[in-house]
Amino acid sequence: MKMLIELFYTFSKIGAFNFGGGYAILPFIEKEIVINNGWLSRYDFIDLVALSQITPGPISINSATFIGYRLAGLVSATVGTLGLVFPAFFIVILVAKAIKKYRSCDWMECAFLGIRPAVIGLITASTLSIGRTAIIDIKSVLMAGFTAVLVFKTRLNPILIIISAGVLGGLIYSL
Numbered sequence: 001m002k003m004l005i006e007l008f009y010t011f012s013k014i015g016a017f018n019f020g021g022g023y024a025i026l027p028f029i030e031k032e033i034v035i036n037n038g039w040l041s042r043y044d045f046i047d048l049v050a051l052s053q054i055t056p057g058p059i060s061i062n063s064a065t066f067i068g069y070r071l072a073g074l075v076s077a078t079v080g081t082l083g084l085v086f087p088a089f090f091i092v093i094l095v096a097k098a099i100k101k102y103r104s105c106d107w108m109e110c111a112f113l114g115i116r117p118a119v120i121g122l123i124t125a126s127t128l129s130i131g132r133t134a135i136i137d138i139k140s141v142l143m144a145g146f147t148a149v150l151v152f153k154t155r156l157n158p159i160l161i162i163i164s165a166g167v168l169g170g171l172i173y174s175l
Contacts, residue, residue, distance in 0.1 A: 003072060004079045010037060011064045011083035018060055018088055024119045025060050026126035039067055042133045049130060054159050060084055139172055 010032050018025045026049065033039050040048065052062035061081060068080030102108045135141055143165060150161055 004076055006037070007068055007071065007076055007080045008083035011068075011080045012087050014060060014064070015084040016087035016091065018084075022059055022123075023126050024122040027122055027129060029060065029063055030126070030129060033063070033067060039071060046130055046134050050162065053162050143169065143172075 014025065014029055014032055017028060030042075030045055034042055034045050048063055048066055049059070051066065052059040055062055061084060064080035064084040065077045068077035071080075099108065131144070135144060147161055147165060150156055151158070
């Protein structure tokens with residue numbers, strides 16, 4: 001029971017501060033899950049991010065569900081997911097009311113002008129943190145670079161890119 005409460009509390013903190021969503025929340029998830037609680041290793045965390053990319057849904061919900069399931073099965077998967085969703089649900093309602101009421105105010109636009117670059121900073125920090133573990137040799141540097149080029153220059157589905165990278169990695173690293 002104690003673990004379920006800790007899981008709910010941890011994902012409630014993550015859900016309460018999930019501004020920017022997606023990759024912007026990864027540094028916070030990593031800190032809570034890998035560093036503070038030790039529920040995953042850095043390598044497992046990278047696998048979690050990759051798995052979350054090829055499964056439908058937001059990365060934070062996929063993370064809560066995956067980590068909860070890994071810790072104690074279906075019940076803890078549900079507890080982790082609910083812990084993540086509840087604070088965000090209430091925050092969205094409050095923010096929507098505030099935006100509706102104050103959308104024409106200059107300070108509201110100024111606040112968003114400050115939030116946007118902060119989200120970019122969070123995404124960059126997450127990329128660097130994951131890169132320290134995932135980039136292990138020149139092959140992985142080349143794969144990361146090639147993937148970035150594919151994303152910027154083509155309209156290929158990211159799932160196709162990830163699956164192709166998995167197949168290519170299997171071939172390259174098994175030789």
